[in-house]
Amino acid sequence: xxxxxxxxxxxxxxxxxxxxxxxxxxxxxxxxxxxxxxxxxxxxxxxxxxxxxxxxxxxxxxxxxxxxxxxxxxxxxxxxxxxxxxxxxxxxxxxxxxxxxxxxxxxxxxxxxxxxxxxxxxxxxxxxxxxxxxxxxxxxxxxxxxxxxxxxxxxxxxxxxxxxxxxxxxxxxxxxxxxxxxxxxxxxxxxxxxxxxxxxxxxxxxxxxxxxxxxxxxxxxxxxxxxxxxxxxxxxxxxxxxxxxxxxxxxxxxxxxxxxxxxxxxxxxxxxxxxxxxxxxxxxxxxxxxxxxxxxxx
Numbered sequence: 001x002x003x004x005x006x007x008x009x010x011x012x013x014x015x016x017x018x019x020x021x022x023x024x025x026x027x028x029x030x031x032x033x034x035x036x037x038x039x040x041x042x043x044x045x046x047x048x049x050x051x052x053x054x055x056x057x058x059x060x061x062x063x064x065x066x067x068x069x070x071x072x073x074x075x076x077x078x079x080x081x082x083x084x085x086x087x088x089x090x091x092x093x094x095x096x097x098x099x100x101x102x103x104x105x106x107x108x109x110x111x112x113x114x115x116x117x118x119x120x121x122x123x124x125x126x127x128x129x130x131x132x133x134x135x136x137x138x139x140x141x142x143x144x145x146x147x148x149x150x151x152x153x154x155x156x157x158x159x160x161x162x163x164x165x166x167x168x169x170x171x172x173x174x175x176x177x178x179x180x181x182x183x184x185x186x187x188x189x190x191x192x193x194x195x196x197x198x199x200x201x202x203x204x205x206x207x208x209x210x211x212x213x214x215x216x217x218x219x220x221x222x223x224x225x226x227x228x229x230x231x232x233x234x235x236x237x238x239x240x241x242x243x244x245x246x247x248x249x250x251x252x253x254x255x256x257x258x259x260x261x262x263x264x265x266x267x268x269x270x271x272x273x274x275x276x277x278x279x280x281x282x283x284x285x286x287x288x289x290x291x292x293x294x295x296x297x298x
Contacts, residue, residue: 001273003124003137006239006247007144008163008285010295013132015159019056022063022127025154026053031066036114041068042150045122048270057271060278061127065147070116072109080112081105123147131282134160139248163245166293170243173226180213182231183291189238191230194219203227233284241288256280 030053031043045066047055055062081104088104089095096104124137125147138144152158174194182188190209194216196202204219227243236256240249256276289295 002277004250005139007136007138009134010161010163011132011134012159015129019054019061023052023054029150029154034068039070057274059130063125065123067121069119072116077105077109081108128282164296166296170225172292173229177216177226178220185234185287187232189230193228194224195227196224237284
């Protein structure tokens, strides 16, 4: 199991907050299935079957936010409401007004909700209290915000901050492409996006395409800057660095898989993956921050 997308936050290094305290804090928001008349339900669920809410491996904490959401498209509500409006018009001799139509749609939604399909999703969170990382496996900041909101509600005065660096990721990535030189421990791969800063917002995307230095420099000279850049760290992990400091498309490479130890059960394989993932990503995040000029201090 590996996180695919990293929304990155900072905690104090050697954060003194025991997993037992975290477990106790999350209990008040433990996940329970949504009732028939609920559209959305969220809560903390056990990462392993019949396990605790906080799964600990080698001092690393793994947590999982469970979400159940009912699928009730507005098009379905409108279709049923229109049919009921026709029946109502036949009964009373005139069509329902704007207010009556709004109330009719609300009643239809209430009637349909118990029969709506339920979608379950999980959002994983990793806390490295030793090195001070909190990482959420989410493709969008909005999804990560859902996790952070519930986490801060559960853990009073949690010393959590967004990751901030000394230099702009856009400026630094553009410089790497312009010089055709990656920072130490990294190589530049074949996916990137260059976007203009003016009103046109013109963009050029390279997907699995050789990045010709001269072509890239022409785009930069015309005013475009790098907003996404595919890279590989230490020949071990490939990823895409974005302008917002999110890391996407994380993929362990064969050199890591070849070094995996033999395991015999699902629990052993899960824990082995966590040890491997957290060990590699913790080092990689440190190198990413250093390549961007180090952390910005308040």
